[in-house]
Amino acid sequence: MNIYDVAKMAGVSIATVSRVVNNSPKVSEKTKRKVMSVIEAADYTPNVFARGLGLDSMKSVGILCPDIADDYMSKAVAVLEKRLSEYGYNCIVSCSGVKAENKELQVKLLMSKRIDILIMVGSVYSGDGEDAKETDYIREAAKTVPVFMLNGYVEGDNIYCFLCEDFKVVYEVTSGFIRRGKKRILFLSDAYSYAAKQKMAGYEAALIDAGYPVLGDLKLYCKNDIHYTRDMLLSYKNLQFDAVMAVEDGLAIGAIKYARIRGLSVPEDISVCGYNNSALAISCEPELTSVNNHPCKMCNDAVDLMIRLVQGERDIPKKISVPCTIEKRCTTDF
């Protein structure tokens, strides 16, 4: 028994059956009853019934992230999936990496899959803020479905952005280092994303406000890998620093391992602050002070907003700030 049989038995078109299954208001009560009685007589549930035909009325959310194996992304997706499933949404998860052409391709593929909402997790989707064309594909998608950027910003209709206060919290940490007498604060980054730029801007602003120079040789780009970071720091012959602000916990722990090999004590000789407050921060020794950017709270708030939006509420804010906190542990003394 399939949709064609139901249509035949009920004496209606398959378009009408589809409308009934999907609860379209365009069908008269009389027709609806007729179709439903055939479906019920055949002992088919609408869901199972719809399944074979792709007329499933279940709603879908497309979630795009660069890499689901990343700790931060997987935490975010876990919360999104849990909350959205409570509202009857299923989640189609795609990973795009960071390359421009693949990000665009993955959005197109998700759009072709009947998604009702698009969520983009990670600030790699924000573009560099200089070339607006870079994010045209997001505005294009937003013509069809609401787009939620989780820690990212793209200007456009139907695009809702959650922004971690990365600038503010890095300013705060850097100022804390300066208050404790640190003179040469290393900034370790693994990305050129929107978030990474906000963090670097916070670092520079704190230095400038304290009357310190912003030195190019203290801003290092590195792979987010503990041993790689340690070895890179060891490879510099004349690099002197007494504090580290890292944009990932893995980078920060690489610096702690560097200090151990150099015979320097943490936090006395070198203070270290990581980012994301991952399980790594508890694992290392001494345990790592890290910025908590609250991905679970951000994702919960985002789902609340999505539900208000699909329920027809107007005046949904389009730019939401997510405050960050510093989880103080043993690698800092402020």
Place this chain on the structure above:
Amino acid sequence: MNIYDVAKMAGVSIATVSRVVNNSPKVSEKTKRKVMSVIEAADYTPNVFARGLGLDSMKSVGILCPDIADDYMSKAVAVLEKRLSEYGYNCIVSCSGVKAENKELQVKLLMSKRIDILIMVGSVYSGDGEDAKETDYIREAAKTVPVFMLNGYVEGDNIYCFLCEDFKVVYEVTSGFIRRGKKRILFLSDAYSYAAKQKMAGYEAALIDAGYPVLGDLKLYCKNDIHYTRDMLLSYKNLQFDAVMAVEDGLAIGAIKYARIRGLSVPEDISVCGYNNSALAISCEPELTSVNNHPCKMCNDAVDLMIRLVQGERDIPKKISVPCTIEKRCTTDF
């Protein structure tokens, strides 16, 4: 422009349009050309076209795991998504937790979403091997789609199981401890899953083969949380042990932190081996010896098998062993 418009313009039923879009062989070449010319004239790609109607011909894989925020699960899902997307599959990811009723519900929900393959990641889906009814819902799903169990075993038609050699590798580690003179080897576990039972059986077999007693007070159940594990071990007044075999890296690192507080050296006073070879193992100090159960290789092999299966190949193995290796670092001396 929607499917009804195309059907009207081509002078065919919407069922026929659907068949053309989905490449059904039941449509004549002449009708196919007629419908395609209308679609092309309207500048609609079949994909975008299908989108609005749920007639998308894209295939879907349902991936169920207890918790995507878990490091092991997220690594596995990352590989599955990447490889399956290369074959044109999209991934619907659901998280079930570990409760029986929710596992069953989530499988039913995935089944109602037109999935072509069901993948269950995590040995929590294997049941306890005592009550076959517990896994009836998996055999039920396998009547409709092939089911892949990634590190788990369920007997049944159309069910393909990948099994890590957990017994063997834990036997090997425990025997290594014994060879190095360890007398009281602690077994730390956070689960009663199929995999956890295999690991405990390997531990017990190694003790028995060496003529050692299997002691209940050396088999501890604990939450997979570094500080929780450390504090639990500290809370035992008379617990003596000189080695730890843990089924999760987090548990093993809890034991390392316990040793530090007690003033015991690792690996001399207490040797420690973890499981999953996660990033935590590199983060802690000393760095942790850990079992690598090769989730990436397992997932790659599973996708290869899925593709052979959907391409109609027969004689696909139904039970595949995944060898584990020991990544030796600084917390063991064998």
